[in-house]
Amino acid sequence: MKDSHTHKKILPSACKVTDDICLPDSDLPRVVIIGGGFGGLALVEKLKHKEVQVVLFDKNNFHQFQPLFYQVATSALEPDSIVFPFRKQFSGYKNVIFRLAEVEEIQPSSNILITSRGKVHYDYLVLATGTTTNFFGMDSVAQNSLGMKDIRDSLNIRHMMLQNLEQAAITCDDDERDALTNFVIVGGGPAGVEMAGALAEFRKYILPKDYPEYPASIMNIYLIEAIDELLSTMSDKASSKTLKYLKGLNVKVLFNESVSDYDGSEVTTKSGKKILAKNLIWTAGVKGQFPKGVDEKHVVKGNRIKTDPYLKVEGFKNVFAIGDIAALISEETPKGHPQVAQVAIQQGKYLGESLLKLMKNKHIEPFYYKDKGSLATVGKRKAVADLGKFRFTGYFAWLLWSVVHLISISGFRNKLMVGFNWAVSYFTYEKSNRLIIRNFKPKSLINHTKN
């Protein structure tokens, strides 16, 4: 008996000759988007219900809200509050198809994309593949530290932190206990600053309750920055206030310093400092990631893909790049636009409109970025904001930060979850459940126990 065979041939045999991946039959032009980050998602939203077939490939089945990764890392939010399934988002978008697959290569001469699940044909291709952590070739750091570019990174940081705190409770060795409880964060941009603030808050409010065996002073937090200011892309006021807030939270900020080596237990800095720490979080650099088939001549600094003012990859008629991966180099933006969510969202919206015009042979304008400002939070109820000519700091900036982020998160349920957790956290200083569900074992930890 083969019960399951009774359903044979219920789906139309829809694959085109050039496709290995099953897609609905359609005479509409097919726009294939690689990557469902801020840029890819904004593009889908512009193309939904239009006369195109949209196929989104992503290696995850969810969109990630990167700005709140540090809150997942410090157990303030659960991952399901800040990542959102594409299929839920696209429910009711009849012309939008999601396919879970890794993209391996593009073959622009034949308009073919090669994925981990086979080939697929495109009429228009959009690279929205974003960036990954850049360790600048330092293998020892790459092997022993954790980045913050994926929700799994955040969960790994959480589990590293909680496991190390548990081990510190067990060990009778003072040096080992110090190493297990000390944190070094590399990079004084928004990710590093927000992470340092959140850790300091954890030390202040959670550590004494969960680990009564420790004095709060046991957990040292270092923030290492290569130049002489934090949040260097923001205003001077924002930078100096941020430093003041972090110092108030007892974070040790080291300027003009960088990491030269890390063995998993001891950080060595360029100037020769040694810091015992089994927790190293790396937010000091990113590099573009994209499939094979992009010619070297289109790749610029930071492994980004050079585009023309219309976000088209030079030399192609139908291949585009948006978001962190795209470098639109012009007189106003000699290094390309900043790699932030706002740029990606505006590029996604712009490209959506452009593609529809292109298909109708209408005139299109070049992409123009409207800077809506920057925000960063530092611990509890404090933040810095640059909005046009206005600079806010402190409680009001923090409220603004909270509202902006809550509005930006996809989905009603997620907004509610994040809002609920923040409210509980605000009034009680209690965070959500601190669980070690992943069996995270950094190499440096495997052999250090007694038996």
Next chain:
Amino acid sequence: MKDSHTHKKILPSACKVTDDICLPDSDLPRVVIIGGGFGGLALVEKLKHKEVQVVLFDKNNFHQFQPLFYQVATSALEPDSIVFPFRKQFSGYKNVIFRLAEVEEIQPSSNILITSRGKVHYDYLVLATGTTTNFFGMDSVAQNSLGMKDIRDSLNIRHMMLQNLEQAAITCDDDERDALTNFVIVGGGPAGVEMAGALAEFRKYILPKDYPEYPASIMNIYLIEAIDELLSTMSDKASSKTLKYLKGLNVKVLFNESVSDYDGSEVTTKSGKKILAKNLIWTAGVKGQFPKGVDEKHVVKGNRIKTDPYLKVEGFKNVFAIGDIAALISEETPKGHPQVAQVAIQQGKYLGESLLKLMKNKHIEPFYYKDKGSLATVGKRKAVADLGKFRFTGYFAWLLWSVVHLISISGFRNKLMVGFNWAVSYFTYEKSNRLIIRNFKPKSLINHTKN
């Protein structure tokens, strides 16, 4: 510079001569509990604030609420709603210490416990180590299927299911699509029945929304039971109603049948049936798990440890067993008590009181189990309940089930989270976010893609 060394010697050097694990100095008798399930936790609650030092070892930093694993597996609840960190639970219990470690061996002659982090001394030892999935020696099944005895199992089932549904959307091969979407659940006890009901509900309400490319009929759900009734420990009314409910949900129940082989894609049953299914969930058996050092002569069927009527392991003065691992064999319970949460909780409470009496040389009574009844839910708004002489089924039983489970879950936040998700689910038929965060790759899936 070694900044972190400034905190040297801030913690008392508290380890006893026999301890490798740092524990606070105390003259109180030390009760070491291995395992923080229902039994271990109930025992801790009885011993908190008493004149004993309680040390709980667990390989996880959280208690797991097993009865709702199937809801995590089917994306109805997030894991943080049904697991609860010990440190949060024990906050304020000054005589209770949690240590994250795996226990490897007991040395009863010297009152020493050997853990993955070193040795520790005990005055009283309680084994509350529970059970693990029993595949009865069938390696092919063990390698290719998933059990339901740990929150990670639930997450693995969820990710297997969502990944297979995504792959089914990609493939153009009808047989592969059938195999990817079919589910076989083995075992008609509460875990299997509740899992089958929840999957059928997922198929009915979620599949059409998230996967509009499929007809709902594509996902076949089989429930395989070795004897001729479901929920055989409950009343006949409960068993027959459960069967009726499952049939109403279009679950294919196979009685007097068992699995003889499974290659990851095709299930072979004892009678020779073949079912294409890449999703096999095994709830058909458990076996006790405990550290080395327990003499063979104390081990009975199901790998349980035989105790006297006071839950003491025979031959020892100070070693006890509670919960699923314990087999108190008497005239009334020739096979030991049923392996359910209620027995574990009552044994934990009983042993807590007994230990306190023992320490004061007071008289203790043998353990007596008071059966409060059984409940099982089948899909949405339907359940069966045996309470003493009363048998309920349908909507009222479901309400009762909901209330009982909500009350039993640890922690106000968790109750709120579960309550909230259930309410949303009840009114909207929408479940929480369906995320593939673990990179789950069962062996059977690794080599079946096209490239």
